[in-house]
Amino acid sequence: MQNILYFLYRYGYVFLFLFLELVCFNLLVRFNPAQKAIFIRSSNHVSGWITDSYDSVIRYFRLNSIADELAQENANLRVTAPNYIYSLSTEREAISDSLYQQQYELIPARVINNSIIALDNFFTLKGGTDIGIEKGMGVIEESGVVGIIIDVNQHYARGISVLNRDCMISSALEKSHFFGTLFWTGGDPTSAKLGDIPKHAPLNVGDKVVTSGFSTIFPAGIDIGIVSNFELGDGSNFYDVDIKLSNDLSRLDYVYVVRNLLKQEQLEIEEQ
Amino acid sequence: MNRPIIRSIWRFIILVLIQVLILSRVNLGGAEFNYIQIFVYPLFLLLLPISIARGWLLALGFLIGITVDMFYNSPGMHAGAAVFSAFIRPNMLSALEPRGGYKINSVPNIRQFGTNWFFRYASSVLSLHVFFYFLLEAFDLTQIPQILLKSVLSFIASIGMVGIYMLIFNPKD
Numbered sequence: 187m188q189n190i191l192y193f194l195y196r197y198g199y200v201f202l203f204l205f206l207e208l209v210c211f212n213l214l215v216r217f218n219p220a221q222k223a224i225f226i227r228s229s230n231h232v233s234g235w236i237t238d239s240y241d242s243v244i245r246y247f248r249l250n251s252i253a254d255e256l257a258q259e260n261a262n263l264r265v266t267a268p269n270y271i272y273s274l275s276t277e278r279e280a281i282s283d284s285l286y287q288q289q290y291e292l293i294p295a296r297v298i299n300n301s302i303i304a305l306d307n308f309f310t311l312k313g314g315t316d317i318g319i320e321k322g323m324g325v326i327e328e329s330g331v332v333g334i335i336i337d338v339n340q341h342y343a344r345g346i347s348v349l350n351r352d353c354m355i356s357s358a359l360e361k362s363h364f365f366g367t368l369f370w371t372g373g374d375p376t377s378a379k380l381g382d383i384p385k386h387a388p389l390n391v392g393d394k395v396v397t398s399g400f401s402t403i404f405p406a407g408i409d410i411g412i413v414s415n416f417e418l419g420d421g422s423n424f425y426d427v428d429i430k431l432s433n434d435l436s437r438l439d440y441v442y443v444v445r446n447l448l449k450q451e452q453l454e455i456e457e458q
Numbered sequence: 459m460n461r462p463i464i465r466s467i468w469r470f471i472i473l474v475l476i477q478v479l480i481l482s483r484v485n486l487g488g489a490e491f492n493y494i495q496i497f498v499y500p501l502f503l504l505l506l507p508i509s510i511a512r513g514w515l516l517a518l519g520f521l522i523g524i525t526v527d528m529f530y531n532s533p534g535m536h537a538g539a540a541v542f543s544a545f546i547r548p549n550m551l552s553a554l555e556p557r558g559g560y561k562i563n564s565v566p567n568i569r570q571f572g573t574n575w576f577f578r579y580a581s582s583v584l585s586l587h588v589f590f591y592f593l594l595e596a597f598d599l600t601q602i603p604q605i606l607l608k609s610v611l612s613f614i615a616s617i618g619m620v621g622i623y624m625l626i627f628n629p630k631d
Contacts, residue, residue, distance in 0.1 A: 199512035199545075206520045206541045213527075213534030214594060221597040 223337065234342040237299040237310060245439075252439055259328050290405045292442040293318055295325075300347070302375040302436045307349040309333060309438060310342055319343045324403040324444040330433030331355060331368075331410050332441050334403060343443075349375050349435055357410050358398035362388055365398045368410060368429065375435055377414065380427040387425070389416050395429055402449040409433070462507055462565070465629070470522060473499045476623075478529035486615060493608045497616040499526055499536075500543050500587045501623060504580055505567055508560045512548055519544030532595075539591035543583050550582045567629055580620055581613075588613045 194201075215225040245252075295317065299310035313319060315338055325332040325345055333347035334355075346353045349370050357380060358365035366382035380395060393413040399406025415428040446452075477499045486494040502522050506515060523540030527533050551566065554575065568576045589609040596605050 199516060202513050202516050203541065203545045206516055207538060209520075210523070210534040210538035210541060210594075214538065214597075215534075217533040218535070221594075224597045 234298075234310065238312060241296075241298040241312075248439065251437075255328070256440075262328070289446065289448050291445040291447060292326075293445060295319065295343070295441055295443055297438040297441055298342075300435070300438050302347075302349055305372045306351055307347045307375075307435075308344055309347050310344050311335075311441070311443070312342065314338045314341050314343045316340055318445065319443050320445075322403065323446075325441050326404065326408050326444060327433055327438065327441045329409060330431060331397060331404065331408055332433070332435065332438060335443065347435055348378060348431065355404065355410070356398045356401045357395050358406075359383070359387065359389070359413075360394040360396045360407075365400065366424075366427070368395070376431055378411070378429045378431055380413075380429050381424065383416075383425040383427055385418055385423050385425060389413065389425060389427070391415065402446050402452050404444060405446075466502070466506060469505065469629070470502050473502045473623075474522065474525055474529075477526055481619070482530060487611075493611050494615050495608075495612045496619050497584070497588060497591070497612065498619045498623060500540065500584055500616075501580075501620050503540065503544050503547060504583060504620075505565060505629060507563065507565050508551060509562055509564075512545075515544045515547060516541055535591065535594050538594050539587050542590045543587040546586055547583055550579060554579050554582075565629070568624055569628065569630055576624070577617070577621075581617055584616055584620065585609070585613045588616060 214221050216222065293313075295311040295313045297309050298312045299308075301307045301309070309325075309332070311319065311325075319335060319338050321335055321338055323335045325335060331348055333345045333350070333353055335343050335345045337344040348355065348368070351370060351372065353370065355368040356365060357368040364383055364387040366380045368378055368380055370378045383389065391413055395410045395413065397404040397406060397408040397410060409432045411429040411431040413427055414430040416425050418425055477497070481496045481498060484496060485492065486496070499522055503515065503519055506518065519540040519542075520537055523537030524533070526536040526540075530536060551560070556571070556575070564570050566576065566579055571579075589605070592605045592608045592612070
């Protein structure tokens with residue numbers, strides 16, 4: 187006992203030093219945005235490499251379900267190909283080149299790290315500026331919306347998923363086109379909330395919610411989920427809507443990063 | 459209260475005021491060459507009596523660091539660097555110990571130890587302080603060349619400022 191006390195008396199300052207530096211470190215990453223971003227990002231070289239190798243092992247066990255999903259998606263895409271569609275108007279096909287301009291491109295990428303249990307969840311993609319991913323791009327998968335890219339380096343990209351309190355997605359009711367903002371308040375990873383739907387909007391449980399296409403991030407009409415519950419608070423003009431998400435964010439694998447080719451033009455005219 | 463404590467309190471206030479009111483607005487390199495920052499508040503830690511307990515030294519380091527941080531809007535950055543300086547100060551002092559050892563009441567300043575000794579002592583602590591600060595500021599080990607460049611330039615400016623302070627006040631204790 188005496189030895190311990192003597193030890194503490196003699197070297198207590200080392201513990202005090204470590205404790206104070208820990209306090210400073212905590213303050214530093216909590217209140218300084220730049221340091222916070224570096225501290226929490228998993229897209230740096232070391233952690234990116236580790237999650238990448240871990241993921242390559244885990245992926246073997248999921249190959250079956252991935253193959254099924256890819257086959258299903260292939261089938262869905264096949265039926266939209268021109269030779270599967272019976273064209274009612276020959277004119278339209280003839281002039282389609284000038285009528286339609288490609289607005290969105292999809293960049294396929296693999297999710298190597300993903301969380302759903304935290305209050306603010308993030309995911310990491312294999313692939314960064316080398317395959318054309320940029321900050322601010324949206325991420326979707328075949329069955330729904332995944333999130334938004336917030337940080338990118340040469341080989342990895344990191345995004346906030348729908349299950350993050352900072353993630354706000356402009357969304358709309360598919361039938362009535364009333365639009366609101368999708369957000370998450372923590373808790374259940376299969377559901378989110380939809381705000382700003384005015385009280386005169388017709389609303390039913392089971393209504394489909396899709397992206398509105400108003401922002402430059404997502405194209406319109408991407409599945410988000412269905413209305414599972416809604417209520418009007420006392421004296422409120424807006425519904426409090428619960429959404430059941432259409433995709434399972436705990437099983438992310440292959441996703442598509444959305445590149446909006448006309449983003450700059452839209453932003454320019456909206457700024458004026 | 460005895461004289462050294464009151465003197466230290468005054469020095470704390472004066473140094474913090476110089477740092478946050480004047481030096482925080484000085485940008486020697488101009489907007490494009492944002493590499494030089496002048497630090498003078500570590501002088502408070504440098505001029506504390508040699509016999510001060512290490513625990514007190516660390517606590518005071520944290521206190522002056524967090525005070526400066528409040529004005530710089532960078533919680534933890536200056537505090538982290540100042541605590542680090544307070545931690546290494548006794549080691550630097552024992553490395554620079556004169557042949558006869560330190561007297562119980564001595565204060566490490568120019569009057570008691572001479573200009574040459576003082577600047578060796580001040581440079582050793584201040585350079586590490588500045589380096590540690592920029593390390594925390596960048597928070598990224600891949601930027602080491604930039605951190606080193608900033609540290610060297612800022613250290614030169616800071617030691618100059620410390621010299622000016624010592625020239626004006628030349629404290630006894």
